[in-house]
Amino acid sequence: MNAKYDIIIVGGGAAGFFTAINIAEQNPKLKIAILERGKNVLEKVRISGGGRCNVTHACFVPNELVKFYPRGEKELRGPFHQFCSGDTIEWFEKHGVALKIEDDGRMFPTSDSSQTIIDCFLGLTRKLKIEVLTGQSVQSLFHGENFWKVETHHETFSCQKVVLTAGSNPKIWELLAGMNHTIVPPVPSLFTFNIKDARIKDLMGVSALAHVRVKGTKLEASGPLLITHWGMSGPGILRLSAWGARLLAEKNYQFVLEVNWLNDITVEEAMETLKELKQEHAKKAVSKKSPFKFPNRLWESLVLASGISNETKWADLSKKQLTDLANQLTHAHFQVNGKSTFKEEFVTAGGIDLREINFKTMESKLHQNLYFAGEIVNIDAITGGFNFQNAWTGGFIVAHSITAS
Structure with missing residues (x-):
């Protein structure tokens, strides 16, 4: 017919x-x-x-x-x-x-x-x-x-x-x-990153405006980053996955993701802020409250990752702990092992x-x-x-x- x-x-x-x-x-x-x-x-x-x-x-x-x-x-x-x-x-x-x-x-x-x-x-x-x-x-x-x-x-x-x-x-x-x-x-384009890391293990649902970069490349993006039970998602990550679709496929989705949780604040600026906080809140516990525009749970996790206990007061922070915390805030490295499809919207x-x-x-x-x-x-x-x-x-x-x- x-x-x-x-x-x-x-x-x-x-x-x-x-x-x-x-x-x-x-x-x-x-x-x-x-x-x-x-x-x-x-x-x-x-x-x-x-x-x-x-x-x-x-x-x-x-x-x-x-x-x-x-x-x-x-x-x-x-x-x-x-x-x-x-x-x-x-x-x-x-x-x-x-x-x-x-x-x-x-x-x-x-x-x-x-x-x-x-x-x-x-x-x-x-x-x-x-x-x-x-x-x-x-x-x-x-x-x-x-x-x-x-x-x-x-x-x-x-x-x-x-x-x-x-x-x-x-x-x-x-x-x-x-x-x-x-x-x-x-x-694939528009996918989320699979990351197993103690720093984000129990933070499902936490979101922050962050700058993300694939280490060793020129690939970077900014936008809301969402922590999920399998790793990281949100507009910032999806943007990175779209622009890096070919490059990340070549890497077989194995790479190091660098996250600046403070978005556009440099490590030097973060260090200055932390020194000021050390003076102002000397007697308060460091992990008590996030001084930045992201949730307390994320702040607590980054404080612990910097070798600072929950009881440690601002006044007692060593120079190394301050440096480690500034780095965790602005240069946190996460190993990505694989990807997940973003919802059903497969592109x-x-x-x-x-x-x-x-x-x-x-x-x-x-x-x-x-x-x-x-x-x-x-x-x-x-x-x-x-x-x-x-x-x-x-x-x-x-x-x-x-x-x-």
């Missing part, structure tokens, strides 16, 4: 639906189908942002927005000038979904439910008569003279144009490699080589009428709504290119 369409979109996720809806709105005459290999569509949308769907980020300047993308910074500058986060807000509001900004800049539906986004997309595909076909795992792609043939386990589809929005699907990457596209091997660094894509149209430079959007290309971002913004922007540009041609 050979089903004929104008456009076949492979991948029923955020980028696939956004592309299909935008094409159909701009040209309702086109016959469009979305092919999804799984039983359900929009699964990543469902679980993202803890089930609330972090739609985008309140960064509205393209040249600023690109800085959140470890891979794709240069290439996304042009696309973001065509469709940026402000356009995303406008698009969703026009389609009945109001968004709100949280303190950290992340944007969610006012309903606080990803189901709102899913219902919006499913409603629009029904209204626009876009066919959504599940259980369709693509097995081959064939480019004829002026048509494409897409074969799944169940049937064969022919169409004028193909849009690949299949995320980090190894099978699709393999097919593309067979069509001479270069695939940058995928490695990979890797995909189609960016040099093989025309970013004005999102069309393949090697094959006419073949387009890409979303995570299938070698673009990924730190956490905070940026990966979805890449999907919306890519989908919009593909739709514009297809309907304008």
Whole structure:
């Protein structure tokens, strides 16, 4: 059986639906189908942002927005000038979904439910008569003279144009490699660090604004650091994992993490503060209360790690103990042995080589009428709504290119 369409979109996720809806709105005459290999569509949308769907980020300047993308910074500058986060807000509001900004800049539906986004997309595909076909795992792609043939386990589809929005699907990457596209091997991005260390053993849930660095490299980041039962997480760690995705994979996730619990305070400045505290609180126990902006439990742990007992008074601190404490505060070294996936929001660094894509149209430079959007290309971002913004922007540009041609 050979089903004929104008456009076949492979991948029923955020980028696939956004592309299909935008094409159909701009040209309702086109016959469009979305092919999804799984039983359900929009699964990543469902679980993202803890089930609330972090739609985008309140960064509205393209040249600023690109800085959140470890891979794709240069290439996304042009696309973001065509469709940026402000356009995303406008698009969703026009389609009945109001968004709100949280303190950290992340944007969610006012309903606080990803189901709102899913219902919006499913409603629009029904209204626009876009066919959504599940259980369709693509097995081959064939480019004829002026048509494409897409074969799944169940049937064969022919169409004028193909849009690949299949995320980090190894099978699709393999097919593309067979069509001479270069695939940058995928490695995990956005992961947390596994650390077994007495200093953080019983501090699960403790958070501090810290500066983190991978020892012996230029890799560093700042942000809230969260201590978990398996090690360290939080925005600061996730940022480091995204920017260091390739390097940390090469190290097999075995490295030394240097933590400055005081964020931007140097060891010399910390030493000065500790000397002042020694004068001011001479008769008080050192471990009693944290003099810095992080929890007492963390302070107690760092005091003990500096060889200072719970009973020791400030006045009794030796020069060595002061030096050790200043170092624990600003240069604490932790051995990292492995990683854990960050929630279910698994993001990979890797995909189609960016040099093989025309970013004005999102069309393949090697094959006419073949387009890409979303995570299938070698673009990924730190956490905070940026990966979805890449999907919306890519989908919009593909739709514009297809309907304008």
